[in-house]
Amino acid sequence: MTSSQDNIYAKPYQKVSDFQFDDKVAGVFNDMIRRSVPGYGQIINTIGDLAHKNATPNSKIYDLGCSLGAVTLNVRRRLEGRNCQIIAVDNSESMIERCKQNLSAYVSETPVKLICGDIRDIEIEQASIVILNFTMQFLAPVHRERLLKKIYDGLLPGGILVLSEKLYFEQDRIQATLDDLHLDFKRANGYSELEISQKRSSLENVMKPDTLQQHEERIRAQGFDQFSVWFQCFNFASMVAMK
Numbered sequence: 001m002t003s004s005q006d007n008i009y010a011k012p013y014q015k016v017s018d019f020q021f022d023d024k025v026a027g028v029f030n031d032m033i034r035r036s037v038p039g040y041g042q043i044i045n046t047i048g049d050l051a052h053k054n055a056t057p058n059s060k061i062y063d064l065g066c067s068l069g070a071v072t073l074n075v076r077r078r079l080e081g082r083n084c085q086i087i088a089v090d091n092s093e094s095m096i097e098r099c100k101q102n103l104s105a106y107v108s109e110t111p112v113k114l115i116c117g118d119i120r121d122i123e124i125e126q127a128s129i130v131i132l133n134f135t136m137q138f139l140a141p142v143h144r145e146r147l148l149k150k151i152y153d154g155l156l157p158g159g160i161l162v163l164s165e166k167l168y169f170e171q172d173r174i175q176a177t178l179d180d181l182h183l184d185f186k187r188a189n190g191y192s193e194l195e196i197s198q199k200r201s202s203l204e205n206v207m208k209p210d211t212l213q214q215h216e217e218r219i220r221a222q223g224f225d226q227f228s229v230w231f232q233c234f235n236f237a238s239m240v241a242m243k
């Protein structure tokens, strides 16, 4: 997957506008997410492993908030001979356009239905796996419970949800420490203090992280039988929930 280097926040802005998944972001997104989210590459690969182990024959797999298709591409390679279909959804036209190109670069027997739309509006059915990889954090908190309920209802018995999110911690020293380690990760990946602070301002109104406890309680409240964090680095985690 090609991507230019992210220098969107490198020059000073008088007023930083709210973060959007527009054409500018889509053009650098692969670089941006790899330099911003610790463990991103490992999470993508492991979602492929989870798909390989859990996708049942003739079922559907949903990649909600698919961006450039990193999850879909990895999962698609791991579904050999199972007659599955992947449904990949994003409401950013720029992301969907690029995702389409990325998917067409490889041949696969598994069909992908690419939908440009809101994940709150799409139907989920016959699913063995639903993946929300750093997407739900961008949905206003009031919409999160209904989305999880819809996912639970659309999963087949034994189906799984993979949910990756940035976390917030109520213990103030833990929050400050993990946040600082995350910022060091960004610094080590070449982001300047200006880039870090302007990106932070732009995300403030649009990305609202929950605590791990909020995630677990809300997920279990929908009926999921089993829940665990399977990956965490600083304030980024990936969870798995089983129906």
Ligand SMILES: C[S@@+](CC[C@H](N)C(=O)[O-])C[C@H]1O[C@@H](n2cnc3c(N)ncnc32)[C@H](O)[C@@H]1O
Residues within 6 Å of the ligand: 021, 033, 064, 065, 066, 067, 068, 069, 070, 071, 089, 090, 091, 092, 095, 117, 118, 119, 120, 132, 133, 134, 135, 138, 139
């Ligand atoms: C951080 S990115 C996800 C990264 C991607 N899953 C990956 O693993 O590379 C969040 C994506 O969710 C999409 N998104 C945010 N809210 C959405 C919504 N309500 N409906 C559909 N897509 C949404 C954004 O356009 C963006 O592409």
Ligand SMILES: O=C(O)C(=O)C[C@]1(C(=O)O)C=C[C@@H](O)C=C1
Residues within 6 Å of the ligand: 032, 033, 036, 037, 134, 166, 199, 200, 203
């Ligand atoms: O929290 C941050 O500082 C981030 O940059 C995180 C994050 C994310 O978790 O999705 C935010 C926006 C971009 O999509 C890439 C990374």
